[in-house]
Amino acid sequence: MTLPNPPRSRSHAGAIPLNSLRVSRWKERLLAYCFLAPSLIVFGIFLFYPLGKSVYLSLFLTDPQGRIAEFVGVDNFTAVLSSDQFYNSLWVTVKYILLTVPTGAAAALLLAALSHQKLRGMKIFRFIFSLPMAVSVGTGSVIWMILYHPTLSILNYGLSFLGIPAIQWLTDPKWALPSIAIMTVWLNLGFNYIVLLSGLQGVPDDLYESAKIDGSGSLRTFFRISLPLISPSLFFVGVVSIISAFQSFAQINILTKGGPMNSTDVLVYNIYQDAFINYRFGSGSAQALILFVLITALTILQFKFGEKKVHYQ
Amino acid sequence: MTLSRIQQPVLYLLLILASLAILFPLLYTLSSAFMSSAESAAYPPRLLPSGLHFANFVQVFQTIPVARFIGNSFVVATAIMLGQLITASLAAYAFAFLRFPGKALLFSLFLSTMMIPWEVTMIPNYLTVRSWHWVDTYQGLIVPFIASAFGTFLLRQYFLQLPKELFEAAKIDGCGHLRIFSRLVLPLSAPALATLAVYSFLTNWSNYLWPLLITNKESMRTVQIGIGMLQFEEVTAWNVVMAGIVVLLLPSLLLLIIGLKPLVRGITAGALKG
Numbered sequence: 097m098t099l100p101n102p103p104r105s106r107s108h109a110g111a112i113p114l115n116s117l118r119v120s121r122w123k124e125r126l127l128a129y130c131f132l133a134p135s136l137i138v139f140g141i142f143l144f145y146p147l148g149k150s151v152y153l154s155l156f157l158t159d160p161q162g163r164i165a166e167f168v169g170v171d172n173f174t175a176v177l178s179s180d181q182f183y184n185s186l187w188v189t190v191k192y193i194l195l196t197v198p199t200g201a202a203a204a205l206l207l208a209a210l211s212h213q214k215l216r217g218m219k220i221f222r223f224i225f226s227l228p229m230a231v232s233v234g235t236g237s238v239i240w241m242i243l244y245h246p247t248l249s250i251l252n253y254g255l256s257f258l259g260i261p262a263i264q265w266l267t268d269p270k271w272a273l274p275s276i277a278i279m280t281v282w283l284n285l286g287f288n289y290i291v292l293l294s295g296l297q298g299v300p301d302d303l304y305e306s307a308k309i310d311g312s313g314s315l316r317t318f319f320r321i322s323l324p325l326i327s328p329s330l331f332f333v334g335v336v337s338i339i340s341a342f343q344s345f346a347q348i349n350i351l352t353k354g355g356p357m358n359s360t361d362v363l364v365y366n367i368y369q370d371a372f373i374n375y376r377f378g379s380g381s382a383q384a385l386i387l388f389v390l391i392t393a394l395t396i397l398q399f400k401f402g403e404k405k406v407h408y409q
Numbered sequence: 410m411t412l413s414r415i416q417q418p419v420l421y422l423l424l425i426l427a428s429l430a431i432l433f434p435l436l437y438t439l440s441s442a443f444m445s446s447a448e449s450a451a452y453p454p455r456l457l458p459s460g461l462h463f464a465n466f467v468q469v470f471q472t473i474p475v476a477r478f479i480g481n482s483f484v485v486a487t488a489i490m491l492g493q494l495i496t497a498s499l500a501a502y503a504f505a506f507l508r509f510p511g512k513a514l515l516f517s518l519f520l521s522t523m524m525i526p527w528e529v530t531m532i533p534n535y536l537t538v539r540s541w542h543w544v545d546t547y548q549g550l551i552v553p554f555i556a557s558a559f560g561t562f563l564l565r566q567y568f569l570q571l572p573k574e575l576f577e578a579a580k581i582d583g584c585g586h587l588r589i590f591s592r593l594v595l596p597l598s599a600p601a602l603a604t605l606a607v608y609s610f611l612t613n614w615s616n617y618l619w620p621l622l623i624t625n626k627e628s629m630r631t632v633q634i635g636i637g638m639l640q641f642e643e644v645t646a647w648n649v650v651m652a653g654i655v656v657l658l659l660p661s662l663l664l665l666i667i668g669l670k671p672l673v674r675g676i677t678a679g680a681l682k683g
Contacts, residue, residue, distance in 0.1 A: 232614060250454040
């Protein structure tokens with residue numbers, strides 16, 4: 097920062113003459129805008145400008161260099177909204193959200209509840225349950241690629257002991273999306289777990305004590321006391337998971353590339369293909385905007401209806 | 410919650426089973442990393458290697474420039490982390506302590522940026538960065554991410570919880586805002602800054618799509634892209650791929666060990682109790 101230090105005023109607040117008070121208020125405003133400027137400039141260039149540019153691009157056809165070729169109005173939108181592929185992608189995305197979000201939150205909640213006890217060795221369990229957070233989506237995808245390998249899969253080998261025939265995890269259109277969902281739940285478990293565990297840790301101990309005195313069993317205590325109190329954390333996990341499910345890309349790019357038979361072709365992957373494989377930036381932008389409207393609407397709905405059930409202290 | 414004597418062993422059993430399920434992919438990776446290539450391609454698959462084949466790790470270092478990839482990721486994630494700490498703490502200070510017109514409007518503008526999905530901005534950002542000739546450069550990988558609405562929100566919540574009396578005293582002593590910011594607020598907010606630092610480093614270390622789009626030269630690629638390269642170059646040698654993953658996972662594991670505590674504490678303190 098190259099801002100000059102504001103001069104030290106030696107007098108007490110009440111003794112400052114009106115004139116210098118006005119100067120100091122003006123200085124405070126200037127300082128505030130200077131403090132906000134770095135963030136605002138970055139947001140302006142890399143978030144708000146692109147948002148506007150996406151709207152603009154979506155009204156045009158572009159050449160492979162991204163240059164405007166022809167104005168087509170809402171043609172990109174009507175083309176997208178009348179294509180079967182878009183609806184397939186949308187349906188795949190919805191299924192993917194249903195497969196990952198509730199299971200991910202429930203698994204993390206269960207682990208957080210189990211490891212929240214004050215018992216010996218909990219630190220180790222807590223560390224293990226947070227571990228997936230250190231695994232990036234690129235690394236995680238390659239690890240699961242070998243677990244799901246068509247001929248070498250150790251998961252299939254394990255299933256063979258239970259008398260279950262081998263599953264073609266990533267090449268069977270029925271199994272590809274659930275397989276990616278399983279991997280994603282595992283990958284996001286660390287973050288969800290950390291949020292829910294710290295939520296549980298925020299519940300005051302004396303509440304548990306009084307529940308115990310009232311003769312409440314541990315399951316009952318969990319559902320009657322802990323769960324309502326950590327509902328803000330659960331809500332947070334829900335909102336964040338849905339947004340991140342909408343944005344899942346790397347695992348699909350690495351594991352299935354949208355296949356087999358488009359069974360894992362989520363919206364983001366479709367946009368990526370449109371824009372960066374087929375160089376149709378206009379159509380890609382149109383899809384991205386439709387996605388934006390969907391996410392925003394869904395998030396607003398969540399806040400409107402979901403947050404009513406959330407218990408804030 | 411307290412448990413009876415009968416419940417305790419059941420709880421431990423559940424915890425151990427859950428741990429095994431979560432650890433299994435990682436343990437299997439570690440075990441495969443030490444197998445010979447014949448062992449890693451055998452069916453039925455083996456759980457453990459017959460011996461420790463360190464040759465896999467040598468081969469990883471020969472196939473891809475591991476040090477270069479880790480170095481790139483480290484430079485990029487560290488620069489973004491520092492950038493976010495600076496921009497977010499400045500903005501959070503303004504929102505928490507300074508009076509200026511348009512404060513509420515600007516704050517909601519900040520929060521709204523969290524809603525804009527990355528896909529919407531991806532195409533124009535790619536075109537912008539390309540037109541600036543920032544493809545295959547560090548600034549192209551870093552600059553788009555150096556402001557964080559999440560970080561600003563987190564730090565603002567924390568700043569507002571600091572005891573007000575301290576500021577009154579500092580003001581009466583004639584301290585200006587720059588001094589209060591650098592001598593008082595920043596040192597007192599070390600826990601929240603640590604949370605943001607860990608969170609920011611881990612998420613940006615994991616960036617995948619953006620580096621994939623804007624790097625073409627091998628020397629500019631990051632860890633996440635490097636792992637993919639390993640897989641495509643040595644299709645059958647899973648033992649080498651797994652060895653590569655072990656090497657590339659080590660830095661983030663190390664960071665999680667150091668950073669887990671501030672992460673859990675910080676999320677409790679600030680982010681959720683808004």
